[in-house]
Every structure is written in C-alpha cells, then in structure tokens.
Amino acid sequence: MNSLAIETEGLGRVYKIRGNRKEKKQIKERVALRDVNLQVRRGELFGLLGPNGAGKTSLIKILVTLLAPTTGRAMVAGFDVAREPKSVRPRINMVSGGESSGYGLLTVRENLWLFGQFYGLDNKSTRRRTDELLEIVGLMDRANTKTSDLSTGLRQKMNIVRGFLTNPEVIFLDEPTLGLDVGASRDVRNFVRSWIAAKPDRTVLLTTHYMAEADDLCDRVAIINGGSVLECDSPGTLKRRLRNETIFHLEVSPLNGDLASFRKLPGVRKVVHTPGDGKSELEVILESDEAISGIISTLTTHQTRIINLQKREPTLEDVFVDLVGMSLAEAEKNG
Secondary structure, three states, X not given: OOOEEEEEEEEEEEEEEEOOHHHOOOEEEEEEEEEEEEEEEOOOEEEEEOOOOOOHHHHHHHHOOOOOOOEEEEEEOOEEOOOOHHHHHHHEEEEEOOOOOOOOOOEHHHHHXXXXXXXXXXXXXXXXXXHHHHHHHOOHHHOOOEHXXXXXXXXXXXXXXXXXXXXXXXXXXXXXXXXXXXXXXHHHHHHHHHHHHHOOOOEEEEEEOOXXXXXXXXXXXXXXXXXXXXXXXXXXXXXHOOOOOEEEEEEEOOOOOOOHHHHOOOOEEEEEEEEOOOOEEEEEEEOXXXXXXXXXXXXXXOOOOEEEEEEEOOOHHHHHHXXXXXXXXXXXXXX
C-alpha cells in the first residue's frame, strides 16, 4: 500500500474570467493555485492554514474530483484525481462548514439513511453506523427531529456524521467549525481526533483559517497564501523558527501615526496593528528584548498610552505574520 494518502506535484489552477459583452476579447485570468507540491502520509491529520481566498477550497475541490487542475497532477488514495476519479470517490468523503444540511422536512435519521442510499450502503450498515456516530457526537436525542428545527451547531454535527458515515480512507474537512460556537467546535475537534486515532491508516485533510484549531489538531500544517504553499511542517517546528526572536503584545490607546515609523526601528522585524473599540493592539516581532525600548519611545512620541504589555511565546499566527508580512485578518481583507 502506498504510504501517501495525498500527493500533488506542480499543481496549479487558473480561472478564466470573461469580460462583459462589450469586452468580448478581454479574458482575464485569476491564479487560484500555483505549483503546489504536498505529500500527506496515511494516518496523518494534515492542515491547510490560510486566509479566505488563499486557494484552500480550490485545492480541496481538485482533490475530491470536483475541479480539474490546470497544471500538474494530484493523487488521492493512490489514484490520479483527473484520470481515475471513479476510483477516488468511493474512498473519500467531504464536509464543508456552512453547507446546507440535507432536507429540512426529513428527520436527522431519515436524512442520514438517504445519504447512506446515495453512497450505496446497505440498510443494516447504515443503521448501525448512524446510531454509533449520533451517540459519539451527542445527537442521538435529536435523531427523530426535523433538520429544519435544528440549530446551526446541531445541523453541522449531522453533516459531520454524514461525512463519516461511509468510513472513508481519506476525509476532507473544509472549515468544518465555521460559524459554530465554542462548545460545538470543541465537540467536532474531539470527534475528529478520536476517529483518526481509532485506525492508523485513516487520513484527515483539514482546511481552516483558525490558527488555534490547526495548532490543536494537526500533525503537520501547510501555510498557504496567494495560491502558494509558503511553509509545511509540524506546528511545533514552525513555531520554533521564531524562538530566536522576541514577541510582545501591546494594548495601547488609539494609535496615532503611521506603522512605518515602528517598522524602521532597529531590531524590529514585524509589526501588526489591530484597531479595537477605544484602543489598539500591536503584535511586534523583535530580534531581541532590547528592541522594545524603541517601540515604547515611539509610542510616547506619538502620545499613545500603553495600557498593557506582555511578552509571549510564538503562535502559528506569528509564523504567518513572519512569512506573509501581515496578520491573517489583514491578508483576508487585502485578498
């Protein structure tokens, strides 16, 4: 058996955007993915981490055979997604955050039975797997509730059950906790973690723009932005790349002045500004502790009051800032 669950080589996807009728000859191109090379091992919980518009969903759609690559190739479960889609599909499943949740007039159990029929499962297997999974995600008491009467969190739990109903070799979770409250998100993460631990050859590819979720769940993560993979390694290794730097979090009165004056200071590598309600937050990556004095002096010059100052350990958000030059929120805004 191939040790790789997913492999891409030089994978690219370009969308052609046609102009209006008056501009028939003008066809613009938007690059969604460029030269993506990834290897995901069997049994791995692998994360794709990046802002909305980074190319995560385009990559997932190619891997689940919903979208053809423009260049390169992709293999899933040992099969080429473009040439052998019928061999790939029985071995995979997919759950997306915010997706529609079955048929509102049907109960949870009826919806899952229907999906089981779509997948070609026999009735006995569908009933057994449905009961088992509903119990695990805490939805058994809602099994006979119409889907239209469920909360957003409970509908997403039903989607999770639907995705795992076929016990796939590889499952793709595209922002599975999008819009969920803290408790429901925790339940989903716990379930994913226990599912992959129960069988060593199961594989999960998770896309998310929640840094803490990727840090908590993933064996390795690939940071993707602008359609390119910038770095790929374990969360611990990625964060260790910043161990030689010093990171401070500052809460200050509403910031006056241009960030350029901070970024030009000696020993300052990166500065990220997040405006808040009646205050500003600064994340600064410095070459050493001593460089913070320049930040403080500049704030004083700008007549900006320091409310709180803390030195902290690196996070995946800091790794993203170091690679991209801006926070994930800023990257989404600029994208």
